[in-house]
Amino acid sequence: MIAALFSDVRAIEAKLFIRETNSLNFTEEELNFSGSTWTFTIPTHRITQAGLEYAIIFRLDDGSTLAFPRGDPLKNPYNLVIGPPRKSDRSFGRRESFFIDGADFEKKDFLVLSPEPGSIIIPGDEVIAVSFFNIPDIDTTSIKIKLDGVDFTSLASIGGGIISLIPGELNPGPHSIIVESKTKYNEQIRPLTWIFNTAAGEMSVLDAINYNGKFDGRLSSQASESQVINYSEVNGKFNVDINWAGLKGSVRLNTRDNPYLQPLNRFSGNLFFGKYLNIYTGDYYPSISPFLIDGRRVRGMGIDIDLKWVKLQSVSGELNRPVQRKFGIDGGLVLMKNQTAVDSATGNPVFYLERSGYTFTRNITAMRLSSEAFLSI
Structure with a gap:
């Protein structure tokens, strides 16, 4: 993946937020700067037929941010459609129906509740749940759900805007799910498909926790005749998450911070529960309205609740210090x-x-x- 930014303000950092299509959580990655472009190589295990959703956020040297797509990038990310491989050593059975050109289908807003695409499930805990609450014109009698190519529709519970299925304990390894349906006007809806994995044995709590972090610093010195200017900066970040929740934090300290200027140091934390609830603290960049606040730094606390049909955003903090x-x-x-x-x-x-x-x-x-x-x- 290659990105280029054309702006009068220099970009000092670029972050890629990427996830499988219809999954809950984004993975935050850093793009590498090379020449005039920012690059990132997507690992092969992340590239699946479920597709990818991504957004890119640049941090500029004036302290502001620039995001793509514009507006609310994490709520309306770019979509990368991935076709089937030409050759495969393993097949999950009959999949031809959902590899047809997407132009032949009506695009509707399904929501995968469980299991999250690409997640690892403890044997015996497999519960498949999909919401079609936002598809009022769906014909519920046309819904079919297939697991590894086998039709499980007769065992599924369909109603109240939810499709739920308890298939029983599955064999270890990857499993594919396909949900096919039509509208009340007999129009084919684009099939929903994703893949999850069943663990080979019992999992401990630590197995379900993913964590990573980074700590770095830099020091520079400039001399002009008798004047010497030294500059140093320390950066740190960490990320801890499980399948449904996580905590991210970052800190940046530099010697340019001055009590006679607005703060240049940055402290931030983000506690999230899926994509439904985000709690921000420290320095963050909320986007509520172009006429109120749209990407400007706030030092305080914010809450973002997104239930698709209802969304609540709250911001409280300091824009400028005395x-x-x-x-x-x-x-x-x-x-x-x-x-x-x-x-x-x-x-x-x-x-x-x-x-x-x-x-x-x-x-x-x-x-x-x-x-x-x-x-x-």
């Missing part, structure tokens, strides 16, 4: 030399001061509740 500064130095109080006077009663000098370099605290508290009451058919 700063007494003028061109990078303490200029909060400036002596007005031309207005010095003498008190006629006491004979003491009177000095007039001007407060010209003060920045007041700017806080923000905002909330947005939105609903998709009318879905497109």
